Amino acid sequence: MxxxxxxxxxxxxxxxxxxxxxxxxxxxxxxxxxxxxxxxxxxxxxxxxxxxxxxxxxxxxxxxxxxxxxxxxxxxxxxxxxxxxxxxxxxPGRNAAVAAIDDRARLAEDLAGFLVALRAADPAGGPAPGLHSAFRGGPVAHWDAEMRDLLHRVQGRDRAIAEGIWRDALAAPSAAEPVWFHGDVAAANLLIRDGALAAVVDFGCAGVGDPACDTVPLWTMFEGAARDVFRETLAVDEATWARGRGWALWKALIMLTNKPPGQADFARRVLGELLAGV
Structure with a gap:
């Protein structure tokens, strides 16, 4: 360096x-x-x-x-x-995976407000989904072949529910015009300062396309009242939530065998939320 x-x-x-x-x-x-x-x-x-x-x-x-x-x-x-x-x-700030957060409902509102503003930015000339975005922002069907293998990481009733989530994601229509998406709305990419959201980083997966991939914090970051605030403030239709649920399932199944063990524990928690029908 x-x-x-x-x-x-x-x-x-x-x-x-x-x-x-x-x-x-x-x-x-x-x-x-x-x-x-x-x-x-x-x-x-x-x-x-x-x-x-x-x-x-x-x-x-x-x-x-x-x-x-x-x-x-x-x-x-x-x-x-x-x-x-x-x-x-x-x-300055600490990432949201390790920082103290004073009010998770406020974090949910601030994050969703940021994503709404990002969606409203002029998309003209912006990069379409592709390898640079891990094909986030494109159809979830891009990962259908991989998903058929990943689904074998869960068994019995859980697999049947997961297969249903994936079918619903594939079938959910996306008729809206392409908009800006972040593509990797993870806690590690949110900076917290004085207990509140202070900045958003890592736009490596960003592009112009379907914003369903930016709905995943509903299952990965929030619960209870904070989850309700995120859903209400993000203000997308049910088809977008269905596609987003598919993105969250895809990522959780990938992480299920990750090391260190903390990532697998995180993936199991997210899967639990998804399979419970949240």
Missing amino acids: RELLAEQFPQWAQLDVRPVLPGGNDHRSFRLGDELSVRLPSAPGYVPQVAKEQSWLPRLAPHLPLPVPTVRGAGRPSPLFAAPWSVYGWL
């Missing part, structure tokens, strides 16, 4: 460099001094996300009610690192 900075951004080469922990999957992040961060793709499949974020985050930011990463530098491929990379302004 220091060599890359010396090569391309010598004005920042003497700043402290520290890994951001816990780290992400698609990208590796470092804190650079007190006011900057660096983000590098972790594998070739994530490289297209770099240029997308650099191009679209500055255009989306003015239309959103919460801060998003600010591009401060666009790193180029070199013999030191054979892919593009980014320097961003540092956004």
Whole structure:
């Protein structure tokens, strides 16, 4: 990292460099001094996300009610690192997976309000769903063949219910015009400060398409009154919720055998919510 900075951004080469922990999957992040961060793709499949974020985050930011990463530098491929990379302004806060949250209903309202504002941003020219978004924003049917294998990770009555959820997701119509979606609305991508939602990060899976994939926090993050607030504020139709339930099921089944064990425990909890008909 220091060599890359010396090569391309010598004005920042003497700043402290520290890994951001816990780290992400698609990208590796470092804190650079007190006011900057660096983000590098972790594998070739994530490289297209770099240029997308650099191009679209500055255009989306003015239309959103919460801060998003600010591009401060666009790193180029070199013999030191054979892919593009980014320097961003540092956004203070702790991710919602580990931070103390004062009011989960308020978090649900703020997050849903952010996603509503994102949906309202001008979609003209935005990236259609594809490999860069793990095909989120496209039809859930893209993952139908994989899902037929994943469904064997649950047995008996649970499998029958899961198969029904997936059938309903495949059958739910999507007639709306494409809109902006985030694509990875996970607790690790939400920054909490003073007990409240302060920023949304990681737009690597963002694009313009079906926003059903952004409904998954209903099952992964919220319960009780907070779940009701998220559902009401997000204000999508029942067909979108059905497709979103399919996305949540797909991801939970993938994570069911993940390591470390905490991810599998999380997946079992989400599956429990889905199979209970929430």
